[in-house]
Amino acid sequence: MMSLRHTAAGAALALAALTGAAPAHADALRTAPAVTAPAAVAALPVFTDGHGLTVLPGATEVHSPTDFTLTVTTKQLSGQHKIRVLLPAGYDAVPERRWPVTYFLHGGGGTVDDVAAAPALHSDSMITVVPDGGLKGWYADWQMQNTAEGAANWETFHLTQVVPFIDANLRTRTDRDHRAVVGLSMGGYGSLHYAEARPDLFGHVAALSGGIDFGMAQVRAAVLATELNLTGAWCAVSSSSSTSGSGKCTGYGPYVDSDAIFGSPYPVFNADRVWKAVDPAAPANLAKLSRTGITLYTGNNDVIDVHTAAASKTVKARLDQLGVPSRLVNYGNGASLAPGCNGGHNYGCWAPAFADYVPRLEAAFAAAG
Structure with a gap:
């Protein structure tokens, strides 16, 4: 039992950035500071409250x-x-057209604005929606609701509120063949x-x-690192020491119990049953x-990615064993992907x-009719 706690401490030196926010060099890809402009807001789609969500009037940021x-x-x-929305350029031009939707889930320590560092997600063939995932929400309904984070039902927020809210307020294609979910790091789990x-x-x-x-101790340790807010870990291994430009590592928010999100991580007397139930790599x-x-x-x-590579290899192998088609791109040192x-x-x-x-996703949307 102590060994995993030591692994969590080791995350301070190696693994906390598994939940990485946007690195410093991504700042150059971000859009200019948003402005809240009533005239500009008036031209945007009108969003009405619903599905448990209340829109704050006058708080919309227009990029x-x-x-x-x-x-x-x-x-x-x-x-x-926050919920950031990227519309295709032709959204207003053809008012009767409905669009596929992709949900982008950011990494730990990140925000909805991280999407600006991935310009391909602002596509003219689909709507992209980026819901807040919390600094360490882990896209889960937390086991503990009385921590410093307070109410933390992230999965319910996203799946039973944000998705139908978007469908009610935008012209979306609502079938599964025209809806995708993508994410990186913590958001890759999500x-x-x-x-x-x-x-x-x-x-x-x-x-x-x-x-x-979640069968890997290193991945469980990364979750624990975010719960314990090991900012030293984050600043030591991340290429970003600041998400605000102040030079201060903002970390993962307030300290919470190590059992707060998924319960006990220790595989003793089935104490880690929640971890096993939500493990994306579980064959079931x-x-x-x-x-x-x-x-x-x-x-x-x-x-960090030496462990995500191992996790991805395991998932791919199990999908192959199940006869479920999938595509794994392990770009190694990056030379095969981009300079x-x-x-x-x-x-x-x-x-x-x-x-x-x-482009592959756009083609799949188009092939679905």
């Missing part, structure tokens, strides 16, 4: 006519939370888990450098993806990975 961020509240989560939990919603899934094998969960388009990306050239990719856990690799993936 461009096709890129804006709503702020909502919900009883499922404490505080206010995307694969959501696709397994709700195969009725998502017909396509992509996980980039994801913590997608992977079997739920039999009709889903599955793509995995990972490098293997730093102390700016070093094979590590960063947007220098994730941005070109999305540039490779999005």
Whole structure:
């Protein structure tokens, strides 16, 4: 039992960035600071409250006519939370047209604005929605609701509130063949888990450098590192020492109990039953993806992605054993993917990975009719 706690401490030196936020070099890819402009907001689609979400009036951030961020509240989560929406350029031009939707799940320590570091996700063939996933939400309904985070039902927020809210307010294609969920790092776990939990919603899934094998002690340790807010770990191994430009590592938010999200991580007397139940690599969960388009990306050239590569290899092998088609792109040191990719856990690799993936997804949407 102590060994896993020591592994969690070791995450301070190696694994906390498995839940990485956007690295410093991604800042140059971000859009200019948003402005809240009543005249510009008036031209945007009108969003009405519903499905448990209340839109804060006057809080919409406008990045461009096709890129804006709503702020909502919900009883499922404490505080206010953002949903960034990227519309195709032709959204207004053909008012009768409905569009496929892709949900992008950011990594730990990240925000909805991380999507600006992956320009391919702003596509003229689909709507992209980026819901807040929390600094360490792990796309889960937490086992403990009385921590410093307060109410933390992230999975319920995303799957039973955000998805129908978007469908009610935008002209979306609502069948699974025209809806995808993609994510990286912590969001890679979230995307694969959501696709397994709700195969009725998502017909396509992509996980980039994801913590997608809860059978690995290293991945469990990364979750514990976020719960314990090991900011020293984050700043030591991440290429980003600041998400705000202040030079201060913001970390993963307040300290919470190590059992807060998925319960006890220790495989003793089935104490880790929740971890096993939601493990994306579990064959019983992977079997739920039999009709889903599955793509995995990972490098293997730093102390983080060497573990995401192992996790991705395990998931691919089990999918093969189940006879479920999938695509794994292990770009190793990054040379085969893009000149700016070093094979590590960063947007220098994730941005070109999305540039490779999005045209394939667009083609799949088109083939679905």
